[in-house]
Amino acid sequence: MELVAAARATGIKVDRDGGVDSQDDPRIGDLYLIAQKALTNVLKHAPNSPVTISFKQEDFHSRGSE
Numbered sequence: 001m002e003l004v005a006a007a008r009a010t011g012i013k014v015d016r017d018g019g020v021d022s023q024d025d026p027r028i029g030d031l032y033l034i035a036q037k038a039l040t041n042v043l044k045h046a047p048n049s050p051v052t053i054s055f056k057q058e059d060f061h062s063r064g065s066e
Contacts, residue, residue: 003035003039012043012051014050
């Protein structure tokens with residue numbers, strides 16, 4: 001993940017756990033933006049804090065109203 005490498009280059013200690021099964025996953029863009037915002041906040045507000053980015057895939061089922 002290029003984002004993690006960029007954050008590490010600023011001196012933030014970043015650990016990454018998990019990921020997305022496929023680059024074709026439609027959620028990849030959303031996950032990237034969330035991680036990017038989180039790392040930006042760490043850099044701005046707590047630059048010496050270590051960060052762990054964890055991705056956990058779960059199956060969600062939607063139910064219609066009954």
